[in-house]
Amino acid sequence: MRLFEKRNTISERHVKANKRAEDLVPSGLMQRCPNCGLEFFSSRLDKYKTCPDCDYGFRLTAKERLAWLCEESEEWFKDIQPSDPLHFPNYEAKVAAGKKKTGLNEAVWTGLAKIGGQETALAIMDPFFIMGSLGQMTGEKLTRLIEAATEKRLPIVVFTASGGARMQEGIYSLMQMAKVVNAVNRHKAAGLLYLVVLTDPTTGGVTASFASEGDITLAEAHAMVAFAGRRVIEQTIHEQLPKDAQRAETVLKHGFIDRIVLRQEEKGTLAWLLKYGGMQDD
Template identity: 45%
Template sequence: MMKDFFTKKKKYATVPSAKARQDVPEGIVRKCPKCKKIMYVKELQKHLFVCQSCGYHYPISAQVRAEMLFDQNSYVEFDRNMVSLNPLQFPNYLNKLESDRKKTGLNEAVWTGKGMIEGYETAVAIMDKGFRMGSMGSVVGEKLTRLVEYADQNGLPVIIFSASGGARMQEGVLSLMQMAKTSAALKTFSKNGGLYISIMTHPTTGGVSASFASLGDYNFAEPGALIGFAGRRIIEQTIGEKLPEDFQTAEFLLKHGQLDQVIPRSELRNVLSRILSIHAAGGVEG
């Protein structure tokens, strides 16, 4: 039955190296980091920020993803005014947070809220790597936990889009505590019969990949997404071996049984709506 949810697997570009990334004027044209094709931004927007030449999926902001995901004018944001403090008095931390607020329009690295997907009300979290590289601090963990608890109380499914460099070092052990906190909330949600869909985007790493991002009833990823805990170089130095070129890509994880499917952005909304419809009908496909 699982196969009926999905289209056939396609080959997509892997994550580009830092050397391959070249900036071009925003708002006019962009050069694909993988195949180097130059495209108008309007054309990219039309195709959900996916290169039509090689399939490279550009990272997108939380707001852009929300607009792609939800039915028009159907979503509301939760806990927008919740902001991080500086519990460890880490130098310049508050200034960096303020800079990222201005850059992204978010007060933290995750957007949480609810909305309709093809008419199905859903609780959703969308991480934004533009804010402190999507790192998980105490506010990110609190917002995710509140979202899951809200969904539990109101009988809603949960979808979380992960995009993170891991736990936020400026908050020390408080950030690491969020791994257990979010995982515990999801465990309670699952025991009460809740549906949780995890979607890993580029990148999903560190403490996020080792906690809530890997706990879905369905674990999906976008093509080419980097997914893993420790960095490639650290692992190679630790085990004394050269790793495969596609190591820690979504496609590698799918091949080794750690994902249910790699889903192109253009197909994701349809897949989600079908899963939501089946679960709303009590697991019986109509």
């Protein structure tokens, strides 16, 4: 590492100015914000992992998020195993890699949690488990959580992060959209509160189902929130999509999001909404 052969006074500005930065900088030392392009020392990322300049929230595993979101939590349905209805070639390896990266059994963490003193059923989708795609058992975990919350009369908070349907599970992935939405609607019919936090990226079948059904819908700064993929749209309409077309701020402007929340303020905002956003009689 040439960095340490010289005086160790490198700054972010030096790294950016130096054409041979790649050789000089040990991997992992610098981060680049995918939203604003700022390059900065990784050491500036704290547990919230947000860009120091634009507040973009870097993608988190469900467990990283869990660590700062709740005072207490209890994981449910961790013995469910992903299904393989199409007997898709090499799918097992993908699942194994997802499990290893996230420490989860499926693309969503589900359980009971206390957020700022408020008890809630909680689901956190994990973008590092096969892109947070909606597999059959992802939908099963969500549905069981929602049904349990309805029975125990608990509110629900869902953090969405998903590339959409899980292609390797074909039509059975698609069916999860209706399955989860139906469970959400029973929960709502019971007079209970359903909160959604859209995180980067929330797309496809998840956007077109339970992510769009919140009584209140929050989104993290600059999170991608979309139905169709950028490339598909551009090939269809033969023009370039504006850079920010599928960012949370644009979606908010069109009326589909209630507020953008900074990660640092998420816990407080959720606790407040859990307390005052639903029925006040108990």
